Amino acid sequence: MKYRKFGREHFDVSLLGFGAMRLPIIGNDTSEIDEEKAIKLIRHAINNGVNFVDTAYVYHGGKSEIVVGKALKDGFREKVKISTKLPTWLAKSYEDFEKLLDTQLERLDVDYIDVFLLHALNKKEWDRIKELGVLKFLDEAIEKGKIKYPAFSMHDSFEVFKDIVDSYDWSMCLIQLNYIDEDSQAGIKGLKYAGQKNIAVAIMEPLKGGLLANPPKEIQEEWDTADTKRSAVGWSLSYLANFPEIKVILSGMNRVDHLDENIKILSECDSNSLSELELNLINKVKNMYNERIKVPCSKCGYCMPCPAKVNIPYILNLYNMGYIYNDITSQAYIYNKMLQEDSKGSNCVDCKKCEEKCPQGIKISEIVKEADREFSKITDFSTMRWYNTNIN
Numbered sequence: 334m335k336y337r338k339f340g341r342e343h344f345d346v347s348l349l350g351f352g353a354m355r356l357p358i359i360g361n362d363t364s365e366i367d368e369e370k371a372i373k374l375i376r377h378a379i380n381n382g383v384n385f386v387d388t389a390y391v392y393h394g395g396k397s398e399i400v401v402g403k404a405l406k407d408g409f410r411e412k413v414k415i416s417t418k419l420p421t422w423l424a425k426s427y428e429d430f431e432k433l434l435d436t437q438l439e440r441l442d443v444d445y446i447d448v449f450l451l452h453a454l455n456k457k458e459w460d461r462i463k464e465l466g467v468l469k470f471l472d473e474a475i476e477k478g479k480i481k482y483p484a485f486s487m488h489d490s491f492e493v494f495k496d497i498v499d500s501y502d503w504s505m506c507l508i509q510l511n512y513i514d515e516d517s518q519a520g521i522k523g524l525k526y527a528g529q530k531n532i533a534v535a536i537m538e539p540l541k542g543g544l545l546a547n548p549p550k551e552i553q554e555e556w557d558t559a560d561t562k563r564s565a566v567g568w569s570l571s572y573l574a575n576f577p578e579i580k581v582i583l584s585g586m587n588r589v590d591h592l593d594e595n596i597k598i599l600s601e602c603d604s605n606s607l608s609e610l611e612l613n614l615i616n617k618v619k620n621m622y623n624e625r626i627k628v629p630c631s632k633c634g635y636c637m638p639c640p641a642k643v644n645i646p647y648i649l650n651l652y653n654m655g656y657i658y659n660d661i662t663s664q665a666y667i668y669n670k671m672l673q674e675d676s677k678g679s680n681c682v683d684c685k686k687c688e689e690k691c692p693q694g695i696k697i698s699e700i701v702k703e704a705d706r707e708f709s710k711i712t713d714f715s716t717m718r719w720y721n722t723n724i725n
């Protein structure tokens with residue numbers, strides 16, 4: 334495993350961090366974590382050099398922190414930095430910040446949290462919590478020894494990112510970045526800006542929620558033209574590791590073979606090591622994806638639960654897959670034949686609760702209905718090429 338100095342702090346962090354947002358689950362309910370598997374997986378990561386485990390109050394319906402806490406028993410706690418995130422939107426008063434933090438300490442069953450993030454900030458929420466005194470709360474939490482390194486994650490423009498960066502003495506920021514998203518949200522500009530200030534940058538969605546891991550044939554053929562052969566995941570992670578400002582890349586892994594592959598890749602990557610030819614190839618693939626992607630959804634699940642029971646991430650994923658693989662018929666088959674009637678996009682009641690929570694700003698209520706119309710009109714499946722039976 335490669336390690337990098339954590340910005341201005343005096344410790345090194347593994348280039349691969351374990352993201353506990355997509356732990357193995359039992360059945361289709363994301364709040365039903367398969368604890369035994371999840372604990373084994375997290376410990377396997379740590380035994381193989383991962384020293385950064387990231388969770389959040391809201392992941393897996395509030396159970397991720399509990400399972401991470403259990404995984405870190407038996408001497409594992411001392412080997413890692415724990416990073417978790419404050420659901421600021423649940424704080425209606427100044428006192429609520431500390432109450433939430435205390436719940437998180439209790440769930441994780443630890444005396445302190447290493448990296449403590451204000452979760453998924455955007456301009457509106459940032460303005461609201463600044464007014465509520467969140468920065469004073471962070472100072473106090475550090476003084477009381479409940480947290481060590483203040484940080485934030487963000488889904489908004491570069492301008493908002495810059496404003497947040499300039500407002501406090503942050504140790505780390507967590508931004509969404511992969512070769513497709515380099516110009517959206519904080520983007521490369523934000524990465525460089527935080528890097529200049531010696532703030533450690535952590536990355537979420539390095540594989541765009543898994544989408545970049547399984548390229549369609551045409552994109553795989555493009556990758557295969559390179560002299561140095563890499564898997565699609567290898568290209569995605571090497572692209573990020575190439576930036577010296579990036580200190581830890583979080584991937585939400587739920588399979589040991591994925592974990593092992595990611596450990597291997599990030600044990601072999603160095604910063605500033607990709608050639609111009611390789612960077613040009615990545616740029617070419619980026620353009621190929623951008624021509625195909627219908628919705629910038631990464632299946633993070635922040636939009637759920639839907640009051641009308643629409644399975645939003647699942648539908649948006651099918652819709653994307655249809656366009657990326659140029660095979661709408663296969664996805665329509667799954668939608669029409671396998672998805673429960675009450676989970677379909679036609680049930681959307683336009684309450685837009687999901688849109689308030691979507692980090693990508695997707696107009697979900699429009700798109701789930703659009704997908705429903707497009708899928709429902711397909712009744713002849715004879716041209717279907719492939720289908721994915723993994724409904725989750």
Ligand SMILES: NC(=O)c1ccc[n+]([C@@H]2O[C@H](COP(=O)([O-])OP(=O)(O)OC[C@H]3O[C@@H](n4cnc5c(N)ncnc54)[C@H](OP(=O)(O)O)[C@@H]3O)[C@@H](O)[C@H]2O)c1
Pocket residue numbers: 351352353354355387388486536537538539540541542543544546566583584585586587590591592594595631633692
């Ligand atoms: N996404 C967000 O909006 C968000 C927000 C805040 C924080 N975070 C944090 O950042 C972490 C990382 O984000 P992310 O989970 O979106 O990361 P990601 O690496 O982009 O996506 C993870 C998914 O990629 C697939 N994958 C991972 N390694 C693979 C491999 N070697 N081969 C094939 N597929 C592979 C798996 O998909 P399958 O499960 O489909 O196989 C996995 O669930 C989260 O766990 C969380 O801690 C994320």
